[in-house]
Amino acid sequence: MTVAPETIRSPEFVPRATRLAQRPVKISALCELCHSRKAAVKRPKNLQKLCQLCFFNVFETEIHQTITNNNLYHRGEKLALGASGGKDSTVLAYVMKTLNDRYDYGLDLVLLSIDEGIVGYRDDSLATVKRNQVQYGLPLEIVSYKDLYNWTMDEIVTCCGIRNSCTYCGVLRRQALDRGALKLGINHVVTGHNADDMAETVLMNILRGDLARLEKSTAIITESAGSPVKRSKPFKFTYQKEIVLYAHFKKLDYFSTECTYAPEAFRGTARELMKQLEKSRSSTVIDIIYSGENLLLQPKRINKQKQFRKVKTIDKKTAENGQNNNKNREMEVLSDGSISLGHDRAKYKDGNKCLKCGYLSSNKICKACVLLQTLEKMKPKITIDNNISTDGAAKVLRSLETLSF
Numbered sequence: 581m582t583v584a585p586e587t588i589r590s591p592e593f594v595p596r597a598t599r600l601a602q603r604p605v606k607i608s609a610l611c612e613l614c615h616s617r618k619a620a621v622k623r624p625k626n627l628q629k630l631c632q633l634c635f636f637n638v639f640e641t642e643i644h645q646t647i648t649n650n651n652l653y654h655r656g657e658k659l660a661l662g663a664s665g666g667k668d669s670t671v672l673a674y675v676m677k678t679l680n681d682r683y684d685y686g687l688d689l690v691l692l693s694i695d696e697g698i699v700g701y702r703d704d705s706l707a708t709v710k711r712n713q714v715q716y717g718l719p720l721e722i723v724s725y726k727d728l729y730n731w732t733m734d735e736i737v738t739c740c741g742i743r744n745s746c747t748y749c750g751v752l753r754r755q756a757l758d759r760g761a762l763k764l765g766i767n768h769v770v771t772g773h774n775a776d777d778m779a780e781t782v783l784m785n786i787l788r789g790d791l792a793r794l795e796k797s798t799a800i801i802t803e804s805a806g807s808p809v810k811r812s813k814p815f816k817f818t819y820q821k822e823i824v825l826y827a828h829f830k831k832l833d834y835f836s837t838e839c840t841y842a843p844e845a846f847r848g849t850a851r852e853l854m855k856q857l858e859k860s861r862s863s864t865v866i867d868i869i870y871s872g873e874n875l876l877l878q879p880k881r882i883n884k885q886k887q888f889r890k891v892k893t894i895d896k897k898t899a900e901n902g903q904n905n906n907k908n909r910e911m912e913v914l915s916d917g918s919i920s921l922g923h924d925r926a927k928y929k930d931g932n933k934c935l936k937c938g939y940l941s942s943n944k945i946c947k948a949c950v951l952l953q954t955l956e957k958m959k960p961k962i963t964i965d966n967n968i969s970t971d972g973a974a975k976v977l978r979s980l981e982t983l984s985f
């Protein structure tokens with residue numbers, strides 16, 4: 581197995597969206613709303629020129645309207661705000677606290693952080709969350725992969741490579757957020773997913789022909805079978821660039837480095853495509869979300885599509901070994917080496933538990949356990965470098981370079 585060193589991001593890397601949004605914009609005009617103060621921003625959403633105060637006001641009011649129009653929360657509800665220390669979740673914590681106080685929502689807010697165990701990345705971003713906890717006066721709960729699964733992401737990458745790291749991390753984080761929330765007696769997790777994230781997901785699902793996921797990808801509130809924890813995304817209509825501008829002007833304390841491991845490769849492709857489209861049509865992000873919301877999918881066609889995809893993607897060797905004859909397919913290694921987590925056809929009903937870990941799951945074995953089982957199988961095949969003099973990504977990279985399967 582070879583891993584290109586450039587797929588591991590330098591800790592100094594600053595995402596392009598952050599760099600662009602932080603670049604001072606020269607606008608020599610008056611604010612189009614108050615007509616008295618000098619405009620400081622040109623809103624990426626509609627190109628309106630606004631002063632800082634009016635920008636803060638429209639930004640917060642739009643999120644308030646998203647919350648109230650969609651009846652996202654109710655008085656007395658306890659919410660776990662997914663806090664990674666990044667721009668989206670820092671703005672999420674700040675805005676949710678501001679709106680809760682301003683409009684007297686009557687919500688009980690708690691910050692919930694998942695420590696995936698990525699040295700040089702998550703430990704630094706968690707330090708930011710700890711400062712936010714003090715700055716916003718909100719309680720904080722930190723749950724780690726190591727405690728829940730006995731694996732850190734650094735160990736997982738050392739074991740299975742970078743290629744599938746986003747699959748592992750995404751599945752484990754989803755469950756970790758649920759478990760962290762339940763530990764706090766909360767059944768509602770709020771995340772900072774924004775309009776750009778959502779449009780990218782819609783595009784990815786269209787490009788992959790994943791119609792089943794496409795249907796769910798624009799939901800502002802989701803509840804999955806087998807989990808008592810629901811999720812909501814109050815930034816569904818909020819542009820990423822505006823989130824960065826807001827954090828910048830408000831001087832919020834956030835961590836702007838991207839994950840050490842390369843972001844999901846295909847998401848990057850969808851992101852690039854979206855940026856290209858945005859150059860000629862500034863409303864691209866909202867248009868894609870709108871299309872995703874209004875696509876009418878015919879069940880018969882979805883089934884056909886699934887069958888077609890199954891024939892196309894099953895790895896030849898695995899198929900020859902008969903491993904995919906299992907009707908209750910749980911995990912499939914695709915021909916391109918990536919992992920696809922299937923669903924148990926004999927679906928469990930709500931409230932059923934994973935036979936392995938006992939955690940709630942709609943499948944016989946939960947997705948996290950399926951992945952952890954695979955990791956355990958791979959573990960004996962590798963020798964992990966015991967030299968602890970170099971930590972984090974550098975150590976992982978060195979370990980990966982010496983591995984052979």
Ligand SMILES: Nc1ncnc2c1ncn2[C@@H]1O[C@H](COP(=O)(O)OP(=O)(O)OP(=O)(O)O)[C@@H](O)[C@H]1O
Pocket residue numbers: 661662663664665666667668669670672692693694695696753770771772773777
């Ligand atoms: N380690 C974590 N702990 C708690 N919540 C998380 C964590 N990682 C992600 N989330 C939640 O999921 C949302 C989307 O995460 P994603 O990985 O897409 O990061 P992002 O777009 O860079 O967001 P952020 O800027 O907040 O890190 C975050 O805004 C946050 O609410």
